[in-house]
Amino acid sequence: MTLSSHFSPLRSQNICALALIFSCLFLVNSARAQNAQLAEPDSKTLVVEDAPEMNVIAFGKTVIVRKRVKDVFSWGGDVIVEGTVSGDVAVLGGAVIQKEGSEIAGAIIIIGGAYRPETVAPKRGPDAETVVFGMFEEEFREMAAEPSTILAPRFTASFFVQRVFSALFWFVITLLFVTIAPGAVSRSITHLRTSPLKVLAVGSGVLIAVLALAIVFLQALPDHLGAILSLMAFLLLMLAYGFGRIVLQVSLGKWLIKQALAERKMPEAAAIFFGVLAWTLVLSIPYAWTLAVFALFAAGCGLVATVRPSNAWRRQD
Incomplete structure (x- = not known):
């Protein structure tokens, strides 16, 4: 195949x-x-x-x-x-x-x-x-060729252009996801704010467990089956990363607007814009971006594992 x-x-x-x-x-x-x-x-x-x-x-x-x-x-x-x-x-x-x-x-x-x-x-x-x-x-x-650029990328013109396109990409993705599933994002933000340590701890455990399972699949199963299951595990981690980033961008954007304009309401798109911009800047900091990426993976895995479905879904079941 x-x-x-x-x-x-x-x-x-x-x-x-x-x-x-x-x-x-x-x-x-x-x-x-x-x-x-x-x-x-x-x-x-x-x-x-x-x-x-x-x-x-x-x-x-x-x-x-x-x-x-x-x-x-x-x-x-x-x-x-x-x-x-x-x-x-x-x-x-x-x-x-x-x-x-x-x-x-x-x-x-x-x-x-x-x-x-x-x-x-x-x-x-x-x-x-x-x-x-x-x-x-x-x-x-x-x-x-230059391993040092992994942790400390060079600030070139292409670097800044890449960040602009990245911010635009995540702004569109986040806006679409918030429009399609506002309840899931809202519940996740609330859960993250009330139990941040729990979310990160559970997410870190899930991340390590999934990587360990992928390794076991590659070692213990036949080549084709191990490769497929490991690829599935990797794709699940990337989906969790995307969800965690969306939630953290919206959460940070709302917090920034609240600090700057305490009594003035701003549209949801503004919160998304400022959240995306802030996370893009954080992920551009040499060396520190590695911790930020781990936090995004951990938050995404933790939210997927701990956030409960809405009551509407329960009634349908």
Whole structure:
């Protein structure tokens, strides 16, 4: 089965969170091996000869598999398979190039790149999965080349343009969600204000538990089933992140308006605008944005796990 998706880059923080989660899931059972089967002809290339039990991990390098290897992970570089990969191939910000006569028995997972087989019917394992998200390729390559930019991005023109588009995107999404489900947002804001520590504590536990389950799925289940369940867990976390961000943006926007204009009412769109702007600024602060992203994930997971449905839904049941 092949899954493919293409999106435009919106936020470097979301990109980093995506990369960190994805890397943890793949690297949990791997270790970078150093022996005679590995060669580095230059600073940008890693050549693997015959290492059937080796898990190869590379950052900012193109990996070339000459004969045999077990698993391959590359962040910011391509993977060129000339021989046989008995396990999985995963790439962040690069392409998987499968040469004629080569074989990839396990899953191919690509975020920010493409799968490029040189034959019409490349040799794959039975029921092998191919998951491709064609987004953020340049961002992943830049992060691999300069890891310091992950925590402290450079304040360039593209950085500010990206923040403007991000703020616009989240303003539209938040406004639509508040219009469609005002009750859910209102209940979540009330619950967050009355029990913030409970929400964050429960959300942190849920976040860690879901990541742990995803890791167990990858280790204990067959490749295709583990990949599907882990991807589902990741998508659930991203949905929780989106919901948590929407709620926190509206909540912060209302609080800011209340502090500035204590007795004057403002339209809901104004609260959303100021909340989105404030969170965009917070998520642009070097190093501090990592804590903010964790808080958004924790808040989203906590709200989903603890907020009760409305009485109207209960009566219908």
